[in-house]
Amino acid sequence: MNYIPLEEDPKLTLLGKFIRINWILVFLIIVLSLIGFINLYSVGGGSFYPWVIPQLQKFSFGLVIMVGIALIPITFWRASAYQIYFFGLILLILVEIIGVRLMGAQRWLDLGFIQIQPSEIMKVVMVMALANYYSQIDPGKVSRLHYLIFPLVLIILPVSLVFLQPDLGTAILLLVGGGIVLFVSGVSFFYFMGVFFLFVGTLTAVMMSRDTTWQLLQDYQFRRIDTFLDPNSDPLGNGYQIIQSKIAIGSGGLTGKGFLNGTQTQLNFFPEKHTDFIFPVLAEEFGLFWSLIILIMFLGFVIVCLYEAVKIEDRFSSLLITGLAGTFFLYFTVNLAMVTGLFPVVGIPLPLISYGGSALLSLMISFGFIQSAIIHDVKEQ
């Protein structure tokens, strides 16, 4: 088998690399972030503090990280994939031991100068490790059972650790994100069908475990399921967020109530509006037109990535791009489904738009990897 040599392609100059960056993706990233800043300004009650300026700093830092990663050859990243994965896993374990407990979940690692959320890092590096694995084995043999053991271990280790934090939402997204890489690698449909039925079975078991000694979920997670099924059953408790979020989105109408004029937003009728519930702010103040434009930009980002993944010859790069774009897709889809009441509240922020450093950083890192893969695909020349 031929592998692309690990050495950097000598023909690629720094300027050449910049030219090869996919500028459509960069444009979408910047526009979406700008929309994010505008909304954070509104959430702050018409002020750059406390959200816009810090987020702008984080975004600038993220841009630098993205470009830095993008300029490093993809071959380097492939070679380091397992080491980075291992490092991420160590951080996840550290979180279990010395993590900071916030809002009932142990997700944060305090490194003194910065608090990081290793589960955010993990969703990038796990995809990278899986892509590395599948770029090395014979594509014809991916569905063989013993070839599945190692990637499943790669997925299940971080998923279990995140699940224990407990962070059900991220755990599920990690699982599905890994699944996407397996799917694109060509693993047989039958396995996915099997997993699907297993999932349905597990779900049944989980629901049946309620109020027994072997209860499989936390009480609050069960309540969230109840509330999801009928938000009005608990209008002042768990259902409150969903009801108020839907009111905000719905009352925005076609054209919105105008910048800084969203009554639901400005009068503080739903919580977490700078993080998980930032989309209702936008939908309320700008209306359906802009809601759909955001959605189309998100989808457009994913489609451009998939186009690049198909175009690139290198299997690692294709799998990496597909996996990272798939994770990105999952995040915004779950968030939008959540705020529109299609999916339970699982605590997933809207990528690029919600406030938050850790999520943004891992996002920019993953964009860096995508760009690196695009820049360093030199097969066509």
Add this chain to the structure above:
Amino acid sequence: MFGLDTPKLLGKRRLTRRVFLLGGIQLALGSVIGYRLVQLQAVNTEDFQQLAENNRIGFSLIPPERGLIADRNGILLAQNEKEYWVTFVPEETLNKRETLEKVAQLIYLPEEDINEIMYRIDHQPSFIPILVKDKVTWEQITALSVNGPALPGIYAGFGSVRFYPQGHSLSHLLGYVGTPSTIEIEENRGFESLLNHPNFKIGKIGVEKSFEMDLRGTPGSRKFEINSTGRKIKELESNKPVQGKNIQLTLDAKLQDYTQLVFGDEVASAFLMDMEQGDVLVAASKPTFDPNLFAVGITSKDYREYLENPYAPFFNRPLAGQYAPGSTFKMITLLAALESGLIDENFTFYCNGAHEVGDHTFNCWNSHGHGTVGIKKSLKESCDVFYYRLAEIIGIKRIAQMARRFGFGIKPDIPIPDVTTGLMPDSEWKKNNLEQNWVIGDTLNSAIGQGFILASTAQLGIMLARMITNKLVVPRLVKSIDGREQPVREWSTLGISKKNLDLVLEGMEAALNEQKGTAFESRTIDENFIIAGKTGTSQVRRISTQEREEGVKKNFELPWDQRDHSIFCCYGPIDKPKYVASVIVEHGGSGSKVAAPIGREILMRAFYNRLPPLRAYPEEVRSKVIEMRLNFGINPAPPKNKEKTRA
């Protein structure tokens, strides 16, 4: 460079297929989200806009000022006074306890109150004002305002509280206001938000209750934009409350006051009407209570004291009290007999002190007998035997019919809640209610106002007014509402022959103005104001044959509640009757000795519109009158405005 079937190419082909599939799934899921957004923001947007509006808007109600109540001369009987209280907004100060302790130095605020406030501060949003103390005086408010800068978050609030300047004297008729009960809230459907307002009070009894809807007014409202925690962000709209309608009663507060004074220590009631329009000038009841205690919230100790008082101070005697009318009923029997045509004006009967019917003996109040009694003498000396005879002649049916024309057994049309119907019995009534046959003895008892007959003080006054005017007089209690004079009703004629009515009035004139008249001592001698009337002494116990043989016990020998009721109804001046009054003194003894002087006092006070001049009294009673005035603290000088009784 690449072989056709290398695993690599195979992998790439499969990867491309899977990526397309993945892209398709992702677009499909994205479309679901897009569809959902269209559904929320385009299809159902109106519903959500309404919900957002409901979230955003808060209402607060401003209770209206209650309408005022005045007497016929414009003297305020019920008004609204400012009441002050102190509130605290915790978020405006850092050291909450310290602020409260500073307040405690200026107004009395015990430690436990501070602790309770501190507890509430910890358990509710810090922008919601907490009541620190209510019923604060104006002086205390001033002290707090002066120290305002040192007391951040401390505010003075004010509202209105009902005040009855006349105090006790009118409380039964006026009533009072209080916090609505659950039942009252249920009865007032559609007004729940007003009735549940902490500053709202509702009329509980009397005029305050029966004219509640006029007095209440219309609440104002404020529309606020509020946020999710209920904090008011800005005012959007406000409507001022509209004060309730003012009501002017026909009552004369000064006359009512005077009536209360001349009752002395008796348990008594009086009713006085101006016959021109039927205006009720006095409806007094004694003992009485302080309505101001209710307006600010009566303490359970005060309330218990009132309830345990054996003389029932809450009882509205002139309108709700029921008494056997005694001899004042004799005019009805006489009119029934005259109108029946079974006797004429020359009818006489011999009284030897008793009247035999079958094996029963019916006694006259004067056991020596009145000798030959004609119509005039029968009223003047109130001979019982004469009326026993009339009863035998005409029967109960005629008596009852005549009595009803004069308002007995019919509820007077006076717009307050607790007016009694009284009772005018006949054979049918006895059968239905007691399942007994009517006997001749019942007729004889009824003829002198004893037995089953019951009437209120007001009904006796109405009876006399109808006799004098020959019209179906209806009393009027409300002079004007909201400045609009209430229409005076046209009274239809009673249709009784003037000759017969004059005979009755002559008898009543004789009772006061001729020697041996039962109320001769209670006459007046001012030729401009000569009065007439009829006494009554209604027995509340049965006198046994044995007691009669041994000599009937005098009233002062009996326990209070077995003594006779003392009754008097009167009018004046006789040449052009204007005022009619009725007085009942519970267990007061003989009508001529107790009720009659009171009746004369209030008639004269109404006529002269000042303290009656001594020259109007017969010489032999003037010293008694002076003594009474001294005892009851009645000064010749015009009475000053009473001091406010509120603490």
